[in-house]
Amino acid sequence: MKHRHWALVVVGLLLVGGRTAAEPVVSTFKLANDMQVVVIPDHRVPVVTHMVWYRVGGGEDPWGTSGIAHFLEHLMFKSTGKMKSGEFSRIITRLGGRDNAATTHDTTSYFQRVAKEHLREVMELEADRMVNLRLIEDEVRTERNVILEERRTNVDGNPLSLLSEQLNAALYENHPYHRPVLGWAHEMASLSRQDAASFYKRYYAPNNAVLVVAGDVTPEEVRPLAQAIYGRNKPNPAVARRVRPMDPPDIAVRRVRLEDARAGAPMLLRYYKVPSYASAAAGEAESIELLTWILGGDDTSRTYRRLVGEQLASTAGSNYESDGLDGGRLAFVVIPVPGVTLERVEAVLDATIAEVLANGVTQQELDRAKSALEAQRVFESDNQATLARRYGLGVALGRSIADIDAAPARMRERTLADLQRVAGSFLRPERSVTGSLVQPAAAKREPTSPGPAAAK
Amino acid sequence: MKHRHWALVVVGLLLVGGRTAAEPVVSTFKLANDMQVVVIPDHRVPVVTHMVWYRVGGGEDPWGTSGIAHFLEHLMFKSTGKMKSGEFSRIITRLGGRDNAATTHDTTSYFQRVAKEHLREVMELEADRMVNLRLIEDEVRTERNVILEERRTNVDGNPLSLLSEQLNAALYENHPYHRPVLGWAHEMASLSRQDAASFYKRYYAPNNAVLVVAGDVTPEEVRPLAQAIYGRNKPNPAVARRVRPMDPPDIAVRRVRLEDARAGAPMLLRYYKVPSYASAAAGEAESIELLTWILGGDDTSRTYRRLVGEQLASTAGSNYESDGLDGGRLAFVVIPVPGVTLERVEAVLDATIAEVLANGVTQQELDRAKSALEAQRVFESDNQATLARRYGLGVALGRSIADIDAAPARMRERTLADLQRVAGSFLRPERSVTGSLVQPAAAKREPTSPGPAAAK
Numbered sequence: 001m002k003h004r005h006w007a008l009v010v011v012g013l014l015l016v017g018g019r020t021a022a023e024p025v026v027s028t029f030k031l032a033n034d035m036q037v038v039v040i041p042d043h044r045v046p047v048v049t050h051m052v053w054y055r056v057g058g059g060e061d062p063w064g065t066s067g068i069a070h071f072l073e074h075l076m077f078k079s080t081g082k083m084k085s086g087e088f089s090r091i092i093t094r095l096g097g098r099d100n101a102a103t104t105h106d107t108t109s110y111f112q113r114v115a116k117e118h119l120r121e122v123m124e125l126e127a128d129r130m131v132n133l134r135l136i137e138d139e140v141r142t143e144r145n146v147i148l149e150e151r152r153t154n155v156d157g158n159p160l161s162l163l164s165e166q167l168n169a170a171l172y173e174n175h176p177y178h179r180p181v182l183g184w185a186h187e188m189a190s191l192s193r194q195d196a197a198s199f200y201k202r203y204y205a206p207n208n209a210v211l212v213v214a215g216d217v218t219p220e221e222v223r224p225l226a227q228a229i230y231g232r233n234k235p236n237p238a239v240a241r242r243v244r245p246m247d248p249p250d251i252a253v254r255r256v257r258l259e260d261a262r263a264g265a266p267m268l269l270r271y272y273k274v275p276s277y278a279s280a281a282a283g284e285a286e287s288i289e290l291l292t293w294i295l296g297g298d299d300t301s302r303t304y305r306r307l308v309g310e311q312l313a314s315t316a317g318s319n320y321e322s323d324g325l326d327g328g329r330l331a332f333v334v335i336p337v338p339g340v341t342l343e344r345v346e347a348v349l350d351a352t353i354a355e356v357l358a359n360g361v362t363q364q365e366l367d368r369a370k371s372a373l374e375a376q377r378v379f380e381s382d383n384q385a386t387l388a389r390r391y392g393l394g395v396a397l398g399r400s401i402a403d404i405d406a407a408p409a410r411m412r413e414r415t416l417a418d419l420q421r422v423a424g425s426f427l428r429p430e431r432s433v434t435g436s437l438v439q440p441a442a443a444k445r446e447p448t449s450p451g452p453a454a455a456k
Numbered sequence: 457m458k459h460r461h462w463a464l465v466v467v468g469l470l471l472v473g474g475r476t477a478a479e480p481v482v483s484t485f486k487l488a489n490d491m492q493v494v495v496i497p498d499h500r501v502p503v504v505t506h507m508v509w510y511r512v513g514g515g516e517d518p519w520g521t522s523g524i525a526h527f528l529e530h531l532m533f534k535s536t537g538k539m540k541s542g543e544f545s546r547i548i549t550r551l552g553g554r555d556n557a558a559t560t561h562d563t564t565s566y567f568q569r570v571a572k573e574h575l576r577e578v579m580e581l582e583a584d585r586m587v588n589l590r591l592i593e594d595e596v597r598t599e600r601n602v603i604l605e606e607r608r609t610n611v612d613g614n615p616l617s618l619l620s621e622q623l624n625a626a627l628y629e630n631h632p633y634h635r636p637v638l639g640w641a642h643e644m645a646s647l648s649r650q651d652a653a654s655f656y657k658r659y660y661a662p663n664n665a666v667l668v669v670a671g672d673v674t675p676e677e678v679r680p681l682a683q684a685i686y687g688r689n690k691p692n693p694a695v696a697r698r699v700r701p702m703d704p705p706d707i708a709v710r711r712v713r714l715e716d717a718r719a720g721a722p723m724l725l726r727y728y729k730v731p732s733y734a735s736a737a738a739g740e741a742e743s744i745e746l747l748t749w750i751l752g753g754d755d756t757s758r759t760y761r762r763l764v765g766e767q768l769a770s771t772a773g774s775n776y777e778s779d780g781l782d783g784g785r786l787a788f789v790v791i792p793v794p795g796v797t798l799e800r801v802e803a804v805l806d807a808t809i810a811e812v813l814a815n816g817v818t819q820q821e822l823d824r825a826k827s828a829l830e831a832q833r834v835f836e837s838d839n840q841a842t843l844a845r846r847y848g849l850g851v852a853l854g855r856s857i858a859d860i861d862a863a864p865a866r867m868r869e870r871t872l873a874d875l876q877r878v879a880g881s882f883l884r885p886e887r888s889v890t891g892s893l894v895q896p897a898a899a900k901r902e903p904t905s906p907g908p909a910a911a912k
Contacts, residue, residue, distance in 0.1 A: 064701035162707060169630075173625040184629075186702060187701070251714060254711065257885075
């Protein structure tokens with residue numbers, strides 16, 4: 001066991017049994033216009049993290065205009081009546097701060113980190129672009145090239161990203177998770193000013209947003225400030241509870257094979273549809289998180305030992321995407337060493353999973369996973385932005401502060417039986433898709449034409 | 457060569473070089489309200505086939521309400537101001553006629569066959585329900601149970617249908633062909649009166665319909681009658697050119713495996729995304745149709761000889777779904793004989809296809825296929841309902857009468873090179889999905905829970 005694992009265990013042991021000093025006291029309230037506010041005091045340094053989370057993401061892209069949520073995130077850095085195009089980030093930089101934005105299937109978030117005295121100014125800027133964005137034809141067209149280039153570089157230029165996109169398309173039969181957040185290229189290419197404007201009008205409103213202020217502030221300071229600034233924005237009565245198309249029952253085992261001349265070593269991916277923190281029954285997500293760690297979280301994990309330890313693979317691990325609104329995804333990745341086939345490593349992966357299904361994990365594995373994950377949470381809690389993200393995301397997905405705060409306790413309570421139960425419920429072949437990325441078998445192929453009707 | 461093949465060849469030879477007596481002279485015109493009318497004279501018996509084709513189908517189901525186009529087809533047999541629920545079919549029966557209706561991804565059609573003297577009455581009934589349908593809450597709820605039962609019997613009760621649904625879901629990444637026309641059960645269960653009413657209002661209008669009258673009539677008789685009856689219905693200005701979400705480029709090879717205790721013999725399906733008559737470049741669909749016949753059309757076909765002939769399979773054949781608006785599907789099915797694995801028959805299928813890709817087909821095969829398909833068309837042309845369907849469907853999908861009539865000539869002109877070209881363009885692994893239906897390997901599994909969020 002390496003030094004860092006001991007460290008994790010030690011930190012973990014310190015934590016068992018109660019809230020630690022590092023866990024902040026988070027409060028939340030609503031403004032008169034129904035905007036949710038979350039305050040996370042952290043008085044160690046005189047800086048603040050300011051975030052606005054919209055309860056909208058790629059999952060809300062209308063069918064045929066995939067990528068519009070992400071495109072709008074880019075366009076939010078254009079002009080308003082008060083602000084020139086591109087000025088938002090320049091102001092933050094001039095204030096000595098940093099800013100960024102992100103779009104997932106489930107949320108769109110904007111964040112800035114500035115010295116405390118600039119909080120008001122940042123709020124003014126963010127509140128302004130929530131409702132006063134100007135969408136100008138020329139700027140929209142120019143920015144569309146930016147997102148298309150982003151896709152070319154990050155997805156089309158990366159066989160593993162392409163394969164992952166195809167796996168999602170095969171795994172989710174009906175749910176919007178089957179589409180990439182960036183969008184399909186052919187649909188991105190015709191996203192219009194009108195598409196962005198409709199989306200903005202429908203989803204950008206105080207009553208569809210969560211404000212997070214973390215740092216050297218108190219709820220008593222934040223409330224009047226937020227009311228004075230964000231309180232000016234009128235709620236949109238059309239904002240409704242989020243209801244997305246759901247998948248039919250999972251009955252068939254799926255496989256996807258991508259041949260790509262740019263592929264390095266062959267690679268195996270396996271995705272399982274599992275619940276997320278927001279969609280799971282109480283304790284289930286924590287069990288999946290522990291199980292994922294035991295199966296592939298570090299180099300003492302089962303897949304690592306069976307595959308890397310046995311010199312069959314150079315990489316083997318697992319990962320739990322637990323942040324979705326409607327569900328999560330447990331992913332395995334294995335890169336075999338030269339001379340070992342994908343079939344061979346897949347058989348070992350299957351055997352490793354089958355063993356857990358049959359016999360569960362050991363108490364020692366469970367204890368180690370609990371310690372490691374609890375330590376990870378503590379380390380994260382030391383980072384203002386990570387904390388702000390934890391609560392902003394959770395609240396944006398409809399979770400309560402109490403529910404978010406109860407996760408560590410729920411994780412501590414998980415038993416061997418709980419883990420075996422979630423393994424049995426969710427690590428089923430018919431809930432999975434298996435992907436392989438390989439060099440083309442034959443000579444280089446020509447590119448194929450697009451799907452239906454594009455053939456015309 | 458068996459007797460019936462000789463017959464086909466003989467009929468085929470008779471046809472080469474010109475239009476036959478069996479091919480009707482079809483005319484088309486529009487009413488003042490933009491309703492398209494197609495008249496197909498056939499004076500051999502004093503009956504008429506009356507059809508209305510709407511340019512809407514499951515492909516227009518809004519995301520999350522799959523099955524609504526088909527549901528509305530059922531509801532069209534409920535009441536209007538003039539007609540009681542269920543009366544439509546009772547009247548047709550009383551007139552000594554027959555009626556039916558059908559929904560595909562691309563069209564919804566209603567047809568009746570009656571003695572010529574009842575044409576006016578049938579038109580009155582059909583024109584009435586085009587715009588005056590009453591959707592009553594109780595009746596909607598009752599009929600919803602009917603479609604749910606239809607799905608349970610025809611799809612959920614049939615592992616091959618279930619597998620086919622899963623194959624479509626995997627093959628079409630974004631296009632609405634990925635969803636079943638019947639709908640996903642969980643979405644069908646909440647289809648509402650309001651869903652049906654919105655769909656009806658948007659898509660049922662004379663300017664979104666094609667009227668076909670085939671039989672003992674002339675265009676001169678039909679035009680004033682149609683204008684007097686259907687001409688009363690106002691066009692809907694919101695009817696627009698059909699634009700559906702399209703698939704991204706096909707880059708990955710897909711596989712789907714369904715284990716089902718009700719499966720009989722194991723079965724292999726292979727679907728390729730190919731163009732349809734409506735979406736293809738001129739001649740391409742005809743080439744695919746010939747190629748499909750040569751590969752698996754009858755018991756002299758390549759797959760039949762290599763698989764059934766070699767006693768590896770009890771069934772082997774192919775089928776071309778050529779009727780789609782945005783694309784078609786070339787399907788292979790193989791049922792191995794006991795003792796032969798799916799892997800073995802799949803390898804033979806792959807080798808059979810690879811041989812065509814490498815060397816094309818023979819002139820003798822092409823000539824036989826042309827004769828067989830031309831004979832098939834002639835036999836079909838002898839059936840009034842089949843003829844009416846051919847033109848009604850074609851015009852509903854935007855094809856001209858001239859284009860439909862030119863298909864036999866285009867088919868006669870196809871060359872060996874044409875067939876090899878479409879094989880090379882479309883029989884590519886990355887345009888395909890392969891499905892296997894097998895008995896469960898292990899003991900019987902419990903049913904799984906639905907996809908994301910339904911887990912909640």
